[in-house]
Amino acid sequence: MAFDYFTVLAEMRTGSNLLESNLNAIEGIECHGELFNPGFINRAGTDSYLGVSQSERDSDPWKLMMATRAGGGRMVGFRLFHDHDPRIWQHVLNDSGCAKIILTRNPLDSYVSRKIAAATNQWRLGDVSNRRQTKVAFDAAEFETHLSRMQQVQIGIQRALQSTGQSAFYISYDDVNDLEVLNGLARWLGVPSRLTELPRALKKQNPEPLEAKLSNPEDLAPGLARIDRFDLGRTPVFEVRRGPLLAACYAGAQTPLLFLPLRGAPEASVIRWLATLDGVEETALPHDFDHGRLAKWRRGHPGFRAFTVIRHPLMRALEVYSSKVVSGEFEAVREHMARLFDTRFPEDPASMSEGDHRAAFKAFLKFCAASVSGQTGLQPWPMWASQSANLAGFAQAIQPDLILREDRLAEDLRYLAQSLGHDAPPPYQPPTKEPLSAILDAECHALAYAAYRRDYEHFGFAAPQT
Structure with a gap:
């Protein structure tokens, strides 16, 4: 593949100075340093480069980008870290013409x-005789933060490459001085020149064993033992990413409130309260938004508050089961329950006993777990998708100021209304208690946890006792 330019995606102290020096030794390649570092251009202490000042770059980074790429005949590039200009970061990740x-x-x-480097203030080494040495203390919590940040950056890069169908050239610090790897990199960039010997402009700064660099090497093993290096304790997420369900949102008629409903959680009762708050019919509330209408509403309501309401995962699943599955509205779900769990509903659901409902509800929870985990041909609809996934979908368009919980919704809605000028807001009328609550047992709680562990952990719902 022919590339127009390249970027070295790196972080501090990964060997990017050394890699840049080696790349610049290859005829036809020119790496221009950290062009989009927020503190300087190209190198520390430089505030202008290629005729572009730092202030000009900050207001229009594309001016520097185009100045770098001008000249032709060379493969040009620059180094880019995760905390450099986010406009350029996003651009290069999405640009298939940029070699990563x-x-x-x-x-x-x-x-x-x-x-x-921070202790010695020596960030590059050209002459070994000028090398400054010191020992530093290992801090387990500090390292864990560093590790987490680096993992998230790499996950973001991987996600961007996968979603845009791109590949990258991976090179480790240990291979930066490998002649064959460097020539392989030149070949991948489409540059015909090759190195016959390694450049010697820069040196590796701290070649000693790790323990020799630490003032407290005895703290290393205990500190690393507490870190889940492979993220084994995470909850796997196979659920499809959702878009924002803007058409379901409702806004106040006069009060600048925006309700982001999570299907299966309190919805109709909150919409009724929102209408009562401004003394109008529900049909008078602004709703049926899309991105454009939502942007217009936000501009017209400065100081607005957006909120959503979450429900306990077990009670949410029971609500969906009783209102949508038992009624036959979710026929596709019934078909999957019959095929996967041999669960069939009578023509007259009123004839079902408490035991019938309990068995059918457990089958529904098993179906939810399979669907959310990507194990059925029926992708999770908003009604039984996790609340975490639905909320992440909304976040693509708008973030809620408040995530309210059903068990204290009356108090929280009163506070929210009072904060926006309603001294005596109408009381919130919760929905009637789910009549099938009597069918719940310990196994139902365990099955709900298995299906919606992500919601339990994200929102702090107590896990069922085993």
Whole structure:
């Protein structure tokens, strides 16, 4: 594939200075340093480059980008870190004409190297005789934060490449001085020149074993033991990403409130309260939004508050079961329950006993777990998708100011209305208690947790006792 330019996606103390130096030794390649570092251009202490000042770059980064790429005949690029200009970061990740060179290093080595560089104020080394040495202290909590940040950056890069159908050239710190790897990189960039020997302009700064760089090497093993290096404790997420369900949103007629409903959680009762708050019929409330109408409403209501309401996952599933599955409205769900769990509903649901409902509801919870985990051909609809996924969908368009909980909704809605000028807001009338609550047992709680563990953990619902 022919590339127009390249970027080295790296982080501090991963060897990016050394890689840049080696790349610039290859005829036809020119790497221009950290062009979009918020503190300087190209190198520390530089506030203008290629005729573009730092202030000009900050207001229009594309001016510097085009100045860098001008000249032709060379493969030009620059180094880019996750905290550099986000406009350029997003652009290069999505630009298939940009060759991505992803430089990585053992995160513990980069953490220690960064602490040494900060302590000695030596960030590059050209002459070994000028090398400054010191020992630094290992801080387990500090390293865990560093590791988490680096993992999230790499996950973001991987996601961007996958969703845009791109590939990248991965190179580790240990391979930056490998002649064959460097020539392979030149070949991948489409540059015909090759190195016959390694450049020697820069040197690796701290070649000693890790323990020799630490003032407290005895704290290393206990500190690392507390870190889940492979993220084994995470809850796997196979649920499809959702878009924002803007058409379901309702706004106040006069009060600048925007309700983002999570299907299966309190919805109709909140909409009734919203209408009563302004003394209008529900049909008078602004609703049926799309991105354009929502943007217009927000501009016209400065100081607005957006909120949503979550429900306990078990009670939410029971509500969907009783209102949508038992009624036959979700025929596709019934078909899956019959095929997967041999669960069939009578023509007259009123004939079902409490035991019948309990067995059918457990089958529905098993179906939900399978659907949310991507194990059925029926992708989760908003009604039984996790509340976490639905809320993440809304976040693509708008973030709620408040996430309210059903068990204290009356108090929270009163506070919300009073904060917007209603001294005596109408009381919230909760929906009537679900009549099938009597069918719930310990197994129902366990099945709900299995299906919606992500919601239990994200929102702090207590896990069922085993």
